[in-house]
Amino acid sequence: MDERFEIFLVATPGLEAPLAAEAAALGWQPVVGPGGVTITGGWADVWRANLWLRGATRVLVRVGSFRALHLAQLDKRARKFPWATVLRRDVPVRVETTCKASRIYHAGAATQRIERAIAEELGAPLAPDAALVVKVRIEDDLVTISLDTTGESLHKRGHKEAVAKAPMRETMAAMFLREMGFDGSQPVLDPMCGSGTFVIEAAEIAAGLAPGRSRSFGFQQLASFDAAAWETMRTAAAPRPAPAQFFGSDRDAGAIRMSLANAERAGVAGLTRFDCRAIGDLQRPDGPPGIVIVNPPYGARIGNKGPLFGLHAAMGAVFRERLQGWRMGIVTSEGGLAKATGLPLESGPVVAHGGLKVRLWQTGMV
Incomplete structure (x- = not known):
């Protein structure tokens, strides 16, 4: 729980600035970038961001990176990645990959290598409709692995069922x-x-x-999840x-x-x-x-x-x-x-x- 990493708060394009202001008001030091805001923290910060941020659409955790110049190297290094520290072997996952300005340019082939590493080294099941998503970005030959800790988009608060035409999120x-x-x-x-x-x-x-008080999140399916600590956080604010x-x-x-x-x-x-x-x-x-x-x-x-x-x-x-x-x-x-x-x-x-x-x-x- 003491580990610290980059946390990327995905914003609706055009609303990065107010999201950064909201994150700063909650005590983080946000850095605005294309498509969102980056903060630094641990797993408790991930939980709190999902629970309390009103402007973020998702919370991504950057859990590791390595260089890979070709698919064989990607396969080898993906197998050495410590998947058991972040994923559970009993929870289905799916992998989404994007490639940009890299010698590995085929996202589908890269996804297959990452999926195979997770399935064979960790033993976790793969499913195309899995709620838990591993996001892989390959840019300038650097492979960055992130986890979508949110699940359903954060605009789905969990207590709004009736929706009018052309609703405002x-x-x-x-x-x-x-x-x-x-x-x-x-x-x-x-x-x-x-x-x-x-x-x-x-x-x-x-x-x-708290906007997330009525719903569940993807991070509850991760290896780092502590149910008792989460319940304490969720119920702390009256x-x-x-x-x-x-x-x-x-x-x-x-x-x-x-x-x-x-x-x-x-x-x-x-x-x-x-x-x-x-x-x-x-x-x-x-x-x-x-x-x-x-x-x-x-x-x-x-x-x-x-x-x-x-x-x-x-x-x-x-x-x-x-x-x-x-x-x-x-x-x-x-x-x-x-x-x-x-x-x-x-x-x-x-x-x-x-x-x-x-x-x-x-x-x-x-």
Whole structure:
């Protein structure tokens, strides 16, 4: 448990910076790179990263490396690798390999050599659908072996079952909230809430709830796993009191039913309120001003985006009239739609959202 190694936190492309800020707030010293953030730590850090990070999509552990100039050398050195220190012989694994700028250029052949070494030297079964993944990267003839300690993507918190169309992933929602300066103390309003992701994430942050509290992880199948120590970590943080100031609304009654059910499963039903109403019927919540954040329909999701300009103009007018003093955030792939609101929005970096490229457009106080 005292061993230290590089831990790579995979980010949604475009959200590396807020993930690094989140990691720093949790006590690590992050280094931002393409596709994610690197920290250094031991197995306890791996567990804590999976349990507590809201912006990472996966946590990879770099457990070793060696040089190999050809397949025979890869085979020999893979057989000498101490697989028993990280893998269990009773847990199925699969191997994924990428090759770049190396004399070993055939990823499939390299995968076969690594799989054979694991099967014959350790005795672990191989399975194409195994949840536990060994990731091998061969670049400039250096073979780096990593383990995916997460399993299912970290956006799957484990308590959200009902999902609306074109949902915002929880990891993205949390990072967009961070980009808007949300620290748990401000009210949050999403007037097109869908299945409630922004509202529920905000309420969980305010209550100090670990995002991974309701799910299992890949690291629980590794040789290093200590069930008693993990249970102590998982149950150590008690929820903190938080005000009931997280609001969602949507014109779709089905979306509101999903939001209510998801908030109940997440344990934040008492902190949230969801109402069925159109954007034109939006009411200013009681209490101090806070953050409005919305993921409205945009062209790539809808097809004919002509009517959406009117929707965004009306939305901007409602925000200006009824939510003075609130900060506004709009996630969209269409800059023209953001500008149609008439709000003084500034765009953030491009973020990959499925096959789309979106940005968070946000204001100061309106």
